[in-house]
Amino acid sequence: MDAQPREDSATARNEREIEQGIQRDFRDRMSYGSYLDLQRLLTAQHPVSRPEHHDELLFIIQHQTTELWFKLVIHELESACRLIREDSLQPALKSIARVKHIQRTLTEQWSVLATLTPSEYVEFRDFLGNASGFQSWQYRAVEFVLGNKNRGMLDVFDADPQARAVLADKLAAPSLYDEFLRLLARRGYPVPPRLLDRDVTVSHTFDDDLVAVFAGIYEDPHADWTVYETCEELVDLEENFQIWRFRHLRTVQRIIGWKRGTGGSSGVGFLQKALELTFFPELFSVRTEIGAR
Numbered sequence: 001m002d003a004q005p006r007e008d009s010a011t012a013r014n015e016r017e018i019e020q021g022i023q024r025d026f027r028d029r030m031s032y033g034s035y036l037d038l039q040r041l042l043t044a045q046h047p048v049s050r051p052e053h054h055d056e057l058l059f060i061i062q063h064q065t066t067e068l069w070f071k072l073v074i075h076e077l078e079s080a081c082r083l084i085r086e087d088s089l090q091p092a093l094k095s096i097a098r099v100k101h102i103q104r105t106l107t108e109q110w111s112v113l114a115t116l117t118p119s120e121y122v123e124f125r126d127f128l129g130n131a132s133g134f135q136s137w138q139y140r141a142v143e144f145v146l147g148n149k150n151r152g153m154l155d156v157f158d159a160d161p162q163a164r165a166v167l168a169d170k171l172a173a174p175s176l177y178d179e180f181l182r183l184l185a186r187r188g189y190p191v192p193p194r195l196l197d198r199d200v201t202v203s204h205t206f207d208d209d210l211v212a213v214f215a216g217i218y219e220d221p222h223a224d225w226t227v228y229e230t231c232e233e234l235v236d237l238e239e240n241f242q243i244w245r246f247r248h249l250r251t252v253q254r255i256i257g258w259k260r261g262t263g264g265s266s267g268v269g270f271l272q273k274a275l276e277l278t279f280f281p282e283l284f285s286v287r288t289e290i291g292a293r
């Protein structure tokens with residue numbers, strides 16, 4: 001039998017030796033904390049309940065982490081739009097893949113907030129006044145980039161001109177779907193011209209002729225595999241978005257039931273209506289057609 005390997009003295013103490021080469025002096029160097037601006041990030045939680053409610057920190061951090069991920073989602077979707085505009089479809093798919101992973105993380109994250117019981121939430125809800133996720137400009141920006149445009153949403157941001165300007169910009173820009181349809185037209189697919197020079201400040205609505213274009217793509221995936229793959233990636237994006245909305249609705253329902261929202265809406269009933277919205281309707285309709293034409 002081999003002898004047991006000799007342990008160094010730190011291991012024997014169940015400690016790890018801090019190696020000599022490890023940098024410890026950060027007076028003149030960039031450190032982890034300074035790079036990430038942790039001083040600001042970790043002092044940006046300001047509970048408003050008095051006396052301070054234990055669970056308000058959970059509520060704040062759940063929102064803040066979501067907003068951080070929204071920031072990256074917008075960054076990646078904008079990049080995907082630009083890449084598609086430049087006919088770089090494969091690199092655009094890389095951005096979309098990243099967004100899909102973020103969406104999964106965001107959907108999973110609802111389980112943390114679901115540990116907040118109705119009895120706990122009611123103890124600090126009144127302190128929130130009329131604040132509501134409805135006023136998240138980044139969430140609206142994601143909706144706009146994906147194509148769910150609604151000019152009326154801008155009014156909520158009259159008191160925040162910077163947010164309003166960003167949203168107005170995204171309202172006027174072609175959505176991810178608009179960019180994809182334009183790329184398809186450039187590649188010779190018979191996309192109806194009315195979809196290419198449409199008013200992009202409003203949502204796209206269902207177009208039967210576009211279903212026929214996608215039917216052609218799905219009938220012969222190998223004709224242009226990347227285009228086919230992009231169609232499926234967009235389906236994933238919409239599905240993930242709807243699953244996030246659904247988890248929000250169910251979390252809201254278990255925490256406040258059918259109470260009205262702090263933002264003034266009917267509550268769960270209002271959230272339910274968003275589940276009927278669609279970004280890429282033809283990509284779902286084409287499924288009915290496959291094998292049937």
Ligand code: HEM
Binds near residue numbers: 062121135270
């Ligand atoms: C206790 C937890 C939560 C409750 C009870 C809740 C409740 C609601 C309600 C009732 C609405 C409808 C608008 C209103 O009248 O207020 C709403 C909208 C919204 N909430 Fe929440 N929410 C919760 C957590 C969150 C979290 C963690 C996020 C993440 C950022 C979020 C994001 C949103 C967004 C984006 C909307 C707008 C949805 C839309 O326009 O369809 N909510 N929420």
Ligand SMILES: N[C@@H](CC(=O)c1ccccc1NC=O)C(=O)O
Binds near residue numbers: 125256
């Ligand atoms: N609308 C929620 C309040 C709420 O959830 C909220 C309040 C302030 C900041 C963000 C929020 N999150 C999502 O709506 C409610 O009606 O209880």
